[in-house]
Amino acid sequence: MSGETPSNEWRERLTKEQFRVCREGGTEAPFTGALLHNEEKGVYQCVCCHKPLFTSDTKFNSGCGWPSFDKSLPDSIRYLKDQSHGMIRTEIRCAYCDSHLGHVFDDGPTETGTRYCVNSVSLDFEKDSQ
Numbered sequence: 001m002s003g004e005t006p007s008n009e010w011r012e013r014l015t016k017e018q019f020r021v022c023r024e025g026g027t028e029a030p031f032t033g034a035l036l037h038n039e040e041k042g043v044y045q046c047v048c049c050h051k052p053l054f055t056s057d058t059k060f061n062s063g064c065g066w067p068s069f070d071k072s073l074p075d076s077i078r079y080l081k082d083q084s085h086g087m088i089r090t091e092i093r094c095a096y097c098d099s100h101l102g103h104v105f106d107d108g109p110t111e112t113g114t115r116y117c118v119n120s121v122s123l124d125f126e127k128d129s130q
Contacts, residue, residue: 010023010048014048015121017121018047021100021121022048022099022100022119022121022122023100024100027102028066028120030066031065033066035125036065036066036120038056038059038067038125039056040125040128041056041127041128042055042125042126042127042128043125044059044067044118044123045124045125045126046094046096046123047122048094048097048099048122049094049099051076051094051096052073052076053072053073053076053077053094053118053123054118054123056128058072060108060109062108062109062115066102066117067118067120067123068108068116068117069115070108070112070114070116071116075095076094076096077092077116078093079093079104080093090103090104091103092104100119100122101116101119101123102116102117102118102119104117
């Protein structure tokens with residue numbers, strides 16, 4: 001598992017904002033992410049390990065300020081109870097490298113009822129070649 005990469009190596013590989021969000025559990029400001037309004041077809045990957053997490057056909061506009069998805073790829077996400085900031089939420093992390101991605105909620109508008117609220121800075125996007 002690449003989550004065991006030493007902190008100094010992550011600092012060299014990631015931008016300061018990517019490191020703050022992905023390795024320290026931060027949150028990017030809402031409505032600022034480069035992938036928030038991306039409508040191209042492709043795969044969203046973890047910015048740290050480049051493993052696939054979500055596909056573009058599961059992305060939707062939730063209006064929350066961060067990219068939202070209603071389903072993750074199988075076995076790509078790890079779920080943790082988060083009791084920070086006086087709330088009880090479910091944190092989502094990359095199952096491969098343990099990168100903090102965001103949170104998941106059960107208020108999604110699609111048939112899954114799920115809303116993965118993901119920091120844009122924690123994602124890379126690979127456009128379909130077709």
